[in-house]
Amino acid sequence: MGIGETLAEGRKQAGLTITEVSLRTRVRESVIRGIERDDFAPCGGDFYARGHIRTIARVVGVDPEPLVRAFDDAHGGAPQPSSATGGPWETDRPLVPFRERRSPNWSAAMAMAFAALVVVAGVQFFGGRGGQHAARQVAEKPAQAAASPHQQQPRRAGDPVAAAPRKNVELRLKARRATWVNVRGDKGRTLFSGTLRSGTVREWKAKKKISILIGNGGGVRLTVNGKDLGTPGQSGNVVHLDFTPSDPEAA
Known part of the structure; x- marks a missing residue:
């Protein structure tokens, strides 16, 4: 099955017309018809054809990579790598902020402890036994400052305990307007593909990853792992998102 025939068959299975695909991709209908006939001349060049x-x-709802490889095989191979990334057809962008994880400043703590040891050694060397008590008093304060907050303040009953890592990723979608969506789970398995009416609520679960393609980013509201992410895009924009059990961090 050729590239055009594969795309046409996928469009029909998704229940979409050429006009609907054009509205969601912003690719002209004449170009889409040409591609479905394996005529890539209206694309304006191989670079744009790959993007379309x-x-x-x-x-x-079709995996694009085998089709792009087939196009490259038929048109002289893939282009040389370039420093530029993205393109006019790419709409994927991260929408969930992730906070930077900071580790404790162990270097400063070790330096303070080392300084305390130097003071103790100096007092013992020059002052003999008579200076040992004073040296211990000098060493105790830096050592206490370098100690971990968890050592200074033991956890009491009722203190919050870190939540165990999630074993699954859960996605909840509420359609604010009629919107086409395609949801895939682990290993690319299709969980749902079709148009949801306004007010419809759907939920999906996977072990490692959920990918969702939304035809109208402003027409839905998403909740991931119990965290309300709101509307993922603007009205009329196609949005592609991937979620794992650790997304979002604050969930």
Whole structure:
């Protein structure tokens, strides 16, 4: 099955017309019709043809990479790597902020403890036994300052305990307007593909990863692992998102 035939079959299985695909991808209908006939001349060049193939494949729920490789095989191979990334057809962008994890400043603590030991050794060397008591008093204060807060303040009953890592990723979607979505779980298995009516609420669960392609980013509201993320995009924009059990960090 050729590239165009594969995309056309995927579009029909998704229940979409060429006009609907054009609205969601912003690719002209004439270009889409040409691609479905394996005519890539209207794309304006191989570079744009690859982008159109990827964008259309994602909207109709087809894996784009085998189609792009087939295109490259038929048109002289893939282009040389470039420092530029992204393109006019790419709409993926991270929407969930992740906070930077900071580790304790053990270097400063070790330096303070080492300084305390130097003071003790100096007093013992020059002052003999008579200076040992004073040296211990000098050493105790830096050592206490370098100690971990957890050592100074033992956990009491009722203190909060860190939550165990999640074993699954859970996604909840509420359609604010009629919206087409495609949801895939582990190993790319399709969990749902179709149009949701306004007010519809759907939930999905996977062990490692959930990927969702939304035809209208402003028409849905997402909740991931119990965290309300709100609306993931603007009205009319196609949005592609991936979630794992650790997303978002604050959940």
